[in-house]
Amino acid sequence: IKFLVFSNFQYLLKTVNAEAEKLKQARDEFVAQWGALGTQWGINRTMAQIHALLMTAPQPMTTDDVMEDLEISRGNAHTNLKELVAWGLIRVVVKKGERREFFEAEKDVWQIFTIVARERKRREIEPALAILSKCAEESSGIKSPEGVAFYEQMRALEDFVGFASKMSDRISSMKHGFALQMAAKLLG
Amino acid sequence: IKFLVFSNFQYLLKTVNAEAEKLKQARDEFVAQWGALGTQWGINRTMAQIHALLMTAPQPMTTDDVMEDLEISRGNAHTNLKELVAWGLIRVVVKKGERREFFEAEKDVWQIFTIVARERKRREIEPALAILSKCAEESSGIKSPEGVAFYEQMRALEDFVGFASKMSDRISSMKHGFALQMAAKLLG
DNA sequence: CCGATCTTTCAGAAATTTCTGAAAGATCGG
DNA sequence: CCGATCTTTCAGAAATTTCTGAAAGATCGG
Numbered sequence: 001i002k003f004l005v006f007s008n009f010q011y012l013l014k015t016v017n018a019e020a021e022k023l024k025q026a027r028d029e030f031v032a033q034w035g036a037l038g039t040q041w042g043i044n045r046t047m048a049q050i051h052a053l054l055m056t057a058p059q060p061m062t063t064d065d066v067m068e069d070l071e072i073s074r075g076n077a078h079t080n081l082k083e084l085v086a087w088g089l090i091r092v093v094v095k096k097g098e099r100r101e102f103f104e105a106e107k108d109v110w111q112i113f114t115i116v117a118r119e120r121k122r123r124e125i126e127p128a129l130a131i132l133s134k135c136a137e138e139s140s141g142i143k144s145p146e147g148v149a150f151y152e153q154m155r156a157l158e159d160f161v162g163f164a165s166k167m168s169d170r171i172s173s174m175k176h177g178f179a180l181q182m183a184a185k186l187l188g
Numbered sequence: 189i190k191f192l193v194f195s196n197f198q199y200l201l202k203t204v205n206a207e208a209e210k211l212k213q214a215r216d217e218f219v220a221q222w223g224a225l226g227t228q229w230g231i232n233r234t235m236a237q238i239h240a241l242l243m244t245a246p247q248p249m250t251t252d253d254v255m256e257d258l259e260i261s262r263g264n265a266h267t268n269l270k271e272l273v274a275w276g277l278i279r280v281v282v283k284k285g286e287r288r289e290f291f292e293a294e295k296d297v298w299q300i301f302t303i304v305a306r307e308r309k310r311r312e313i314e315p316a317l318a319i320l321s322k323c324a325e326e327s328s329g330i331k332s333p334e335g336v337a338f339y340e341q342m343r344a345l346e347d348f349v350g351f352a353s354k355m356s357d358r359i360s361s362m363k364h365g366f367a368l369q370m371a372a373k374l375l376g
Numbered sequence: 377c378c379g380a381t382c383t384t385t386c387a388g389a390a391a392t393t394t395c396t397g398a399a400a401g402a403t404c405g406g
Numbered sequence: 407c408c409g410a411t412c413t414t415t416c417a418g419a420a421a422t423t424t425c426t427g428a429a430a431g432a433t434c435g436g
Contacts, residue, residue: 016332023335026326030342033319039392040311042230044424056341058334063383073426078384099382099434107341109348123228131221138214144204146246147211153244153295154218160297227422232394251413261396266414287404287412377436384431392423401414406407 027056031070046072047080051089051105060093060102088115110176117172125165132158215244219258234260235268239277239293248281248290276303298364305360313353320346 031052038048049070054061061069067077081103084090089112093102106112136154139147219240226236237258242249249257255265269291272278277300281290294300324342327335 019330019332019335023327023330023332023338026323027338029326030319030323033315033323037312037315037319040230040315042228046424056338058337074383075385075427076425079425082384099380101383107344109344113348113352124225127221127225127228131218131225135214135218135221138217139211142207142211144207144211147207149246150211150215150244156297160301164301234394262413263397263415264395267395270414287410289413379436380434382431382433385429386426387428388426390423390425393421395420396416396418398417399415401412403412404410406409 030056044080046070046076047083050077050080051084054084054090054103054105055107057105060095060104062100062102064100066103087119108176114172117168121165121168125161125168128161129158129165132161218244232268234258234264235271238265238268239272242272242278242291242293243295245293248283248292250288250290252288254291275307296364302360305356309353309356313349313356316349317346317353320349 031049034052035045035049038045038051041048050066053066053069063074063077063081066072066081067074070077081090085092085103088106090103090105093104095102106115132154136151136158139151139154142148142151219237222240223233223237226233226239229236238254241254241257251262251265251269254260254269255262258265269278273280273291276294278291278293281292283290294303320342324339324346327339327342330336330339
């Protein structure tokens with residue numbers, strides 16, 4: 001009986017280790033791939049990787065943890081952590097009895113979505129609107145057919161982008177549940 | 189009387205020239221700024237500039253026209269024109285009696301939007317979904333609390349991204365008018 | 377105030393992306 | 407088939423972005 005218990009215990013240990021290994025692999029893959037994807041999104045690779053790492057971290061992590069895990073320099077880790085904090089995708093956590101800062105990711109998908117939507121709007125929609133309305137204004141008095149066509153093209157773009165901007169605000173300000181309901185209607 | 193007519197004619201010429209000048213300036217600004225914006229969108233500057241140029245061109249343009257206007261090399265112009273054609277944002281136009289290819293932009297804002305949405309989905313949403321479902325699957329059997337948390341996080345992200353993907357399809361496949369109607373409801 | 381520990385900054389290096397210009401390839405009329 | 411004209415490709419250059427590692431700065435307990 002002693003032997004059996006021992007053997008079972010060993011088996012359990014093995015299983016646990018194998019599972020831990022599998023999890024580590026899956027997580028590493030997620031971090032690496034998410035980082036690669038970041039470049040497509042116009043976000044830098046490291047920033048996306050850190051975000052992925054923290055989103056799947058069971059505990060808040062320090063700058064050194066991140067450095068070690070992703071094998072990146074302190075400067076790089078620091079800059080991107082702060083950038084993520086600025087976006088609002090991660091938070092600084094202070095632990096009592098600890099001098100170091102810990103970082104923790106926002107894990108709620110709806111929150112993540114609204115943050116990314118807000119940031120994209122700021123970087124992509126708003127500057128576009130500014131350009132369009134300026135160009136529309138500058139060309140508004142021109143009488144030649146080309147001038148009128150240009151003015152109208154600017155206006156059409158401006159209207160559309162402005163409209164997209166409003167939509168984005170509306171959707172972002174919804175509660176998760178409501179957005180889903182809305183969508184169900186739209187998809188149903 | 190002769191003098192007056194002549195004088196009026198001169199005045200008219202001046203006005204027309206001044207207007208043409210103003211239009212040229214507005215258009216140049218649009219092209220330059222739109223290009224700068226392109227980088228934010230993860231599209232290269234030249235591609236965005238060419239698109240802006242063609243969107244505001246009264247006539248289809250040749251590769252040489254584009255080269256001259258934007259002061260870029262033939263290779264650069266060619267590559268980006270073809271890329272825009274691949275996206276579907278511009279079309280090749282053949283003129284009878286002309287060997288050269290002319291390019292013409294899609295000017296309908298709703299069309300532009302659906303094309304960009306489709307491309308973004310392909311580059312941003314679909315790879316994300318692939319990663320998420322792979323990682324979810326790989327971690328589905330793991331029993332440890334960390335494993336379960338990881339699996340659930342992957343699933344939550346997968347569901348959300350999948351949902352966004354479906355929404356994007358739905359909206360893109362709407363007719364312009366219907367989308368507007370829909371939006372009016374949402375915004376009203 | 378001092379040393380220890382942690383955070384921040386930034387000049388130059390490395391990596392990545394984009395562009396040039398020339399050469400090769402395609403297609404046309406004659 | 408030939409020369410003229412236009413398109414395509416691509417190696418290396420240039421521009422841009424990202425990263426490193428070290429130095430400077432901040433904050434704490436004692």
